[in-house]
Amino acid sequence: MDRTAADTTISIALVDDHALFREGLREILESVGDMRIVGEAGDSTAAVTLVAGTRPDVVLLDVEIPGDEVTETVSRIRTLSPDTRIIILSMYDGPQLLSRLLGAGIRGYLLKSVHRHELIAAVRSVREDPSRVVLAVSRNSVAQVEAAAAPTLSDKELEVLQLAAQALSNSQIARKLGLAEATVKRHMRNIFVKLNAVSRIDAVNKALAASLIMPQGRTDPD
Structure with a gap:
């Protein structure tokens, strides 16, 4: 069944203390057929009230609006309307600011120098995929945020996990590394905590995604 026009239209709240900038955003976004502006606000208190009353799909939030610090505003908006995506x-x-805001749960961070098509694409992207994060910042900022967020495993934990990626059991890993099996189990517990993993496969997949270990084929048991 096709979704109705109301379902496909993206509702947006604009939060910026410069009326002229909000007017420009409104003109850009309402020039496309699948977006509508449900309200505007110029400070943090008005922003929270607006979101509480309209529950928009997306909030475009200026980082320097008067009132509460921006991470506090983000937190209050997400508490009131968890499904609202904040750009x-x-x-x-x-x-540093980017890292704090990502930790607070934003779904996008765009410099005001972006082109209109980048803004429109970002709004559509976070609406279509709630887990997606859209960044339009320098490579240096992204690299620093990724470096700060990357989990750190000890050399021995990396060795253990690399062998676990080859489908070796704890006892097999212990023999290869000359460790007691209990020590291998302790390393695996530490790895689970550091990677926020729920299983060996989950830990391996997260380590591969973070380039902490190298992909390898299965190793036959000794």
Whole structure:
């Protein structure tokens, strides 16, 4: 069954203390057929009230609006409307602020220098995929955020996990590394905690995704 027009239209709240900038955003977004502006706000208190009353799909939030600090505003918006995706608009390209906002749950961080098609694409992207994060910042900022977020495993934990990726059991890993099996189990527990993993396969997959270990084929048991 096809979705109705109401289902496919993206509702957006604009939050910026410059009325002229909000007017420009409104003109850009309402020029496409699948977006509508449900309200505007110029400070953090008004932003939270607006979101509570409209529950928009997306909030475009200026990083320097008057009132509460931006991460507090993000937190309050997400508490009131968990399904609302927040895209930050900023003049500043700083990895520390970006990291804090990503931790607070934003789904996008765009510099105000982006082109209109990038803005439109970002809004559509976070609406279509709630897990997606859209960034339009420098490579240096992204690299610093990724480096800070990457889990750190000890050399021995990396050895253990690399062998676990080859489908070796704890006892087989212990023999290869000259360790007690209990020590291998302790290393695996530490790995699960550090990677927030729920199983050996989950830990291996997360380590591969983070390039902590190298992909290898299965090793036959000794």
